Amino acid sequence: TVPYLLTAWTAWMVLGRRSAPPAVSLVVVLLFTALLFDLVKWDGVDARLHSDLSFRWSATAEQKFLEMKPAGAAGSRESGPWTVRSGDWPEFRGPRRASAVRGVRLDTDWKNAPPQKVWRQAVGPGWSSMIVVDGFLLTQEQRGDNEAVVCYAVDTGKEVWVTQGGGRFSEGIAGPGPRATPTFRDGRVYAYGANGHLSCLEAATGKLVWSREAAREAGAPLPQWGCSASPLVAEGKVIVYVGEPRGILAVDAATGAPAWSRPAGKFSYSSAHLVTIGGISQIVMQDNVRTTGFAIADGAVLWERPNTTESAVPMLQPQPGDDSSLLMSTGLDLSLVEIRREGTAWKVADKWVTTRFKPSFNDFVVHDGHAFGLDDGILACVDLKDGRRVWKKGRYGGGQILLLADQGLLLVISEKGELALVDAKPQEPGDVARFPALEGKTWNHPVLVGDRLFVRNGAEMACYRVRLVKTP
Structure with a gap:
């Protein structure tokens, strides 16, 4: 309704100034608006609330994906027990949830040595990031009427297992799919769906160990943009935000039994x-x-x-x-x-x-006494001594950032799916290496494990091999 009204009002204001009597222009505007919305559909917005439109008869990325992989399709492979290797990425934003990669240095000459595609494929919608453990990648997707935790082989991108549950979540601004990222700990995977479905799975097989409807049991209304808390596992407990009145909830990691809850605010993402x-x-x-x-x-x-x-x-x-x-x-x-x-x-x-630094929903990183992040879509640097903004340069929209801490380098993925390398220094950055990695709105956090770079958005996911240089 809102897009219709806004379009009609805007068109009437423009035509009313230039042409015929108001009644005539109003009729013209209403006919034009009806025709327009018979032809196009609204597909949500970008980070700056600009509308995404498409022809009404065109299939969505989700519809195309489901035609290729019907809902309920699942892999059949199993693996042995998983072990966290050096450099693995077992939870949202990696170790300490800092989006910081250590022990890796990239060759920044992307003009002569650009990232090489290992695999690139369609996935179900969602804004989940990815975790990588022991040669496997896990993420969350919408698979038709159910959310799904999906395990892929890192080397090939082939599906290993799928576990579905929690129903369908969708809202007008960002569309369908889970928002949170799975967590791996001690052979198990913990996942939190946008409808508040909390589950524990065997990592090697995807077999359900326990689950609970955490938000519904708490009596909490769903947030506008869905439950978004990536599970935190600490001292044998799984902690998520469920919303008022119970607020923050901790359950036993082994059984899912409630451990404690504490009141909190009305919502949090x-x-x-x-x-x-x-x-x-x-x-x-x-x-x-x-x-x-x-x-x-x-x-x-x-x-x-x-x-x-x-x-x-x-x-x-x-x-x-x-x-x-x-x-x-x-x-x-x-x-x-x-x-x-x-x-x-x-x-x-x-x-x-x-x-003077407003990162919205784009996480920032910290390096050498400075914070780096996207301020209204523009990359910026802030001095931690006094909060002074040192520089602001380069438009990336609602993208996300990784820090290569040993190298003092930022790896940025823009909202349009373009990768960029930028020095993490208080001096204003100069030339930036760029590479087109994905197509479409990209809000998901990227992951780098060794020489493999993983990126995804609400329609596709890809793995690229990047050239490394030796650490001095």
Whole structure:
């Protein structure tokens, strides 16, 4: 309804200034709008809320995928027990959820040595990222009427197993499919669907170990854009955000039995984050009301930092500054917050807050005393000493970033699926190496394991081999 009304109103305003009486122009506009929307359909928006349109008779990427791979089709292969290898990526944004790759250095001469395609194929829709463990890749997709956790062989892209459940999720802005990313731990995979379906699977086979309808059991209404928390596994517990009234929920990793829950804000699209502050391991969770530190054992509240407004829409992961500070964002700002334990109490105070860096839903990375991320789609650098924005250059839309920490290099994937290499330095970047990797709206986080680069969006997924250079 909204697209129809906006189109009609805009056209009437334009025609009404130039032509016939208002009644005539209104009739013309209504006929034009009806014809237009008989021909085209609305496919959601990009990161800047620009509409995506297509002809009404054209098949969606999901329809094409399902014609090629009917819903319910599954692989039949099994594998032996999985072991996390050096460089593997077992959870959302990798080790410590920092989107930082270590022990790898890329040859940046993409003009003469561009990434080489290993495989590229259609996938079911969704904004899940990928995890890579022991030669296998896992992600979440919409497969017709059910969400699915899908396991692929890294070398070939061939499907190994599929486990479906949790029903279908879709909404107008971003479309159908899961939002969260699976987590691997101790031979098991934990997944959280957009409808609040929490499950535990055997990694080698995809066999269901346990599941629960976490959001429904909590009595929580679904968030507008779906449940998006990638499961955090810590000290034998699986932690996800389910929404008010129960807020954050921890269940036993072995059985799925509830361990504890604590009230939180009305909504959050962020994931629980394990950090150590003042020598104490704890879970940090952001919601629309506050950022909170919870004890892992029982969920006791250690400290809180209220948001300046409850209309905040948290979608990002906090990042440790040092042993007593956290870098965090509501999407409309960036803050460095000092958190100290004094006796039995915790003290929380802002070191600085800047609104000159607004990362929206595009996670930032930290390197050498600076934060790097997309500010309204433009790559920017912020000095962590004082929150000063050092530079802002290069348009990437609603893309995502990886940090190659040993090399001081940013690997950016743009919203249009183009890869770019940019120096992670306080000096304004010069020439940038670029490579077209995917087609279509790309909001999913990329993954780099050894010389294999994995990218996906709501329609396709690909693996590229990148040339490495030896670490000095």
